[in-house]
Amino acid sequence: SQTIHQWPATLVQPVGSPLSLECTVEGTSNPNLYWYRQAAGRGLQLLFYSVGIGQISSEVPQNLSASRPQDRQFILSSKKLLLSDSGFYLCAWTHRYGRAFAQETQYFGPGTRLLVL
Amino acid sequence: QQQVKQSPQSLIVQKGGIPIINCAYENTAFDYFPWYQQFPGKGPALLIAIRPDVSEKKEGRFTISFNKSAKQFSLHIMDSQPGDSATYFCAASKGGADGLTFGKGTHLIIQP
Numbered sequence: 001s002q003t004i005h006q007w008p009a010t011l012v013q014p015v016g017s018p019l020s021l022e023c024t025v026e027g028t029s030n031p032n033l034y035w036y037r038q039a040a041g042r043g044l045q046l047l048f049y050s051v052g053i054g055q056i057s058s059e060v061p062q063n064l065s066a067s068r069p070q071d072r073q074f075i076l077s078s079k080k081l082l083l084s085d086s087g088f089y090l091c092a093w094t095h096r097y098g099r100a101f102a103q104e105t106q107y108f109g110p111g112t113r114l115l116v117l
Numbered sequence: 118q119q120q121v122k123q124s125p126q127s128l129i130v131q132k133g134g135i136p137i138i139n140c141a142y143e144n145t146a147f148d149y150f151p152w153y154q155q156f157p158g159k160g161p162a163l164l165i166a167i168r169p170d171v172s173e174k175k176e177g178r179f180t181i182s183f184n185k186s187a188k189q190f191s192l193h194i195m196d197s198q199p200g201d202s203a204t205y206f207c208a209a210s211k212g213g214a215d216g217l218t219f220g221k222g223t224h225l226i227i228q229p
Contacts (some may be wrong), residue, residue, distance in 0.1 A: 032214045043123075043206065043221040044161070051214045059215075090160050096214075104149045104210050106217055108160030 002027035006091050006109040013116055019064075019078040021112050023091030026072070031093040033074040034106065035066055038088040050074060051096065086116045120144055121209050123220025130197055131228050138192045138223045140207035145188070147209035151217070152181065152192050155204045164205070165192070197227045 003026045013019060025031050035047040046059045048066035056066050063082050067075045074091055091109040123140045130136040140150075151166035167174045167181045167190065174181045178195040194201055204224050208217040 032216075034216050044219040046216050046218075049214060049216050057215070092160075092216075094214075094216075104212065104217075105151065105163055105166065108153075108162070111158070111160045113158070 002093075002107065004091060004093055004107060004109040006089075006112050008112060009110065010113045011115070013081050013114065015083055015116055016080050019076070019081050019085070019114070021076040021089055021091075021114075023074040023076075023109055024072055025093045028093070028095065029071060030096045031072065032096050033068065034092040034094075035074065035076050036090040036092065036108075038090060038111075044090065048076070081116045083116050086114055088113050120147075120218045121207060121220045123207050123223060125223060126221070127224040127226075129226045129228060132197060132199060134197055134227075136194050136197055136201075136225055136227070138205055138207070138225070139189065140191065140209075140220050141187075141189045142209050142218075143188065144209070144211065144218075146211040147218075148212060149210040150181070150183065150190050151208050151210075152179070153206045153208065153219075155206065155222075161206060194225075199227045199229050201225065202227050 005024050032051050034049045036044045038044050049057050050068040064078050089112045092106040094106050121142050128136050152164045153161035154164045155161040165176045165179045167183050169185045172183050180193040183190045204222045206222045207220040210217050
């Protein structure tokens with residue numbers, strides 16, 4: 001079965017410090033990968049998605065970047081954190097091939113809670 | 118522009134009641150409509166999903182009703198239990214790799 005991991009689970013960082021959040025998926029190959037941010041009362045905002053190694057699409061221009069160095073690894077980064085970067089960051093994956101429902105069903109990781117002070 | 122509008126923002130129902138959460142969408146290209154359940158501090162988990170070629174789908178105590186002409190869909194929870202207390206998100210997709218568009222969520226409390 002497939003499993004998605006995120007770390008760290010929680011993180012407290014000062015303003016202006018760098019950020020690196022990691023997401024890995026086990027038990028599947030060639031997944032589409034996604035980064036979302038969830039702020040209180042605002043639902044889930046798609047930040048980046050990737051359909052393959054080195055392929056990144058950005059949905060919202062901001063202080064963050066993403067990279068996909070390996071097929072099942074997705075990294076969210078920032079060079080200098082802002083207070084507004086605080087939130088709950090979720091990684092998700094979907095099947096890239098197969099029946100349509102399988103391709104569209106997103107499975108979420110446990111999330112990383114980031115607090116920027 | 119919010120493409121999926123979800124209501125109510127919060128809902129309190131007595132145990133055994135039937136909470137109903139509504140969503141409306143604007144983009145007629147959407148053709149996949151899932152609902153996710155999220156407990157505090159956890160990632161969302163897929164609950165049930167529907168395509169617009171059917172008007173209703175039931176899985177256990179959870180039912181999606183879909184009205185294509187009105188561009189609306191709703192989640193009903195039968196015989197609700199305190200363990201159903203969570204935040205529920207509707208979402209929509211038009212296929213492809215660019216992911217889901219989510220509603221803002223409904224915080225549901227089932228009182229014992």
